[in-house]
Amino acid sequence: MRPRPGDHRDNRFFWEGVRRGELLIQRCAECGRLRHPPSPMCPSCRSLAADAVKASGRGTVYSYCRPHEPRLPGFDPGYVVALVELAEGTRLVTNLIGIDPAEVRIGLPVAVEFVAVDPDLTLPMFRPLRD
Secondary structure, rough: OOOOOOOOOOOOHHHHHHHHHOOOOEEEEOOOOOOOOOOOOOOOOOOEEEEEEEOOOEEEEEEEOOOOOOOOOOOOOOOOEEEEEEOOOEEEEEEEEEOOHHOOOOOOOEEEEEEEEEEEEEEEEEEEEOO
8 A cells, every 4th residue: 555645624625625536726815826736834925824726627737756765655666656747737746557657748738637546545746748
């Protein structure tokens, strides 16, 4: 089984959205700035008021790595960890799926896919967009 992501009051909306097949991004209710990962305070205006918006689920690979060691439980060898920049401008750390790791590149267009990695955990992962 994969390690469980943190689930707390600041990010609970995100994980509830993932379970429904929605990619939600936290938004400051005062200045409108989007932020991820979720946090209790806006880094721009210091407001504590926040809501969430549904993201398009499309983005590009901003950065990536292919971990080799140490091997982690719940991860198959050859997986890709990517920092995806969403069309909305925020970035999130995720896994890429549906691509040979040797073909991953910066700027690769991707789209979210919600993957049930086990009966109790669904994660947002990203798959390349094909022409």
